[in-house]
Amino acid sequence: MRLAILITNPNHHLELTIDVAKLIKAKGHQVTYISLCELRRMASPEDVFKSEGLDYIKFGSLPQNLKPSSGKQTLGKSDSKLRALVRLAFWLLKLKPFIKKSLLGFDKVLLMNDAAFPGDKICTWLKANSIPFYLLQEGIRFPLPNETETKYGANGAEKVMAWGERSAKHFRTIVSPGTEVVVTGSPRFNKFLEDVRSYPVKDANKKVLGVFTNPIDDQGFCSHEAKLELFERFVQRAAPQLKGMNIQLGIKCHPREDVQEYLTIANKYLPTIELPKSTVEAILAVDVGVIMASTVGLELLGAKRKIAQLEIPNYGYVFDYHESADVLKIPVEGDFDLSVLFGAQAEISYFYEHIAIGNAAQRITSVLTE
Known part of the structure; x- marks a missing residue:
């Protein structure tokens, strides 16, 4: 053949x-x-x-x-x-x-x-x-x-x-x-799970919330400007909570995106770091992940990290992440409580359904x- x-x-x-x-x-x-x-x-x-x-x-x-x-x-x-x-x-x-x-x-x-x-x-x-x-x-x-x-x-x-x-x-x-x-x-997830098991355990005393962005503008959900505005709305509302819990904010961008755009916005509200470029390393560097509309949500859950998902204006929460008990919905407008994501690890049964x-x-x- x-x-x-x-x-x-x-x-x-x-x-x-x-x-x-x-x-x-x-x-x-x-x-x-x-x-x-x-x-x-x-x-x-x-x-x-x-x-x-x-x-x-x-x-x-x-x-x-x-x-x-x-x-x-x-x-x-x-x-x-x-x-x-x-x-x-x-x-x-x-x-x-x-x-x-x-x-x-x-x-x-x-x-x-x-x-x-x-x-x-x-x-x-x-x-x-x-x-x-x-x-x-x-x-x-x-x-x-x-x-x-x-x-x-x-x-x-x-x-x-x-x-x-x-x-x-x-x-x-x-x-x-x-x-x-x-x-x-x-095969990619087989290797991902092997990598997760082989990496050193993260320092439990240093809490990190990572935002894992993806080009939802290229996908047709919104304009580039609207995507950045959606991110800024989240950071603006999350900053007081993260400061109060002494949690570091980190950013991991899709390869087609410019991380400096996100860092410039986030740093207006609280000190923000760039997470490792490797997706596996970035996931293992955080305790909780925030996503828009990408496969990285499954990877986070597979690594037993709970996630929050941003609502996309006019489209809601894409995919079926909301069916997992370990996902917090972040509305375009309104309050949310990030503290519920910290503590116990994510339950992995939803991951294995996928x-x-x-x-x-x-x-x-x-x-x-x-």
């Missing part, structure tokens, strides 16, 4: 697939990474590929004034006609020829996104060329304001590999006829090689 693994992110996409790639290669199959990381202005993880002896093909770097894959306002909002035209032109002139040259001849393709550009275009091309593809869940799933007509998981994969039963139930309601949904777990127990890489390997 010849398997292509298509990635657009050198971090979590690699964490999700690298153990699978090694296992499949060890079985005598050919595995090649097709890296489109440069589309996201991130470097392909060539050192990892080379050190693991894995073949790879990477897309060339983009011109500095072009970024068709995400969020620059110069192209308009995510659903703008200008952005759609730029993406179509880029697909036809640059990306489609690369995909055709790179993927023809492969028996199967594994990818992490079948709905967002360029995954939607690539899946259409794969179907037209009768190359079966498999989707491995890359993050928590919830409706996005800028979601296209094609929903994530519904673009005709042979199989959708879900992290846990909660996600599987969601996918079974939207997948195309003929697509099978299987629960495999997540993340199946067991060796996920082995399960995914079995799905792809059967």
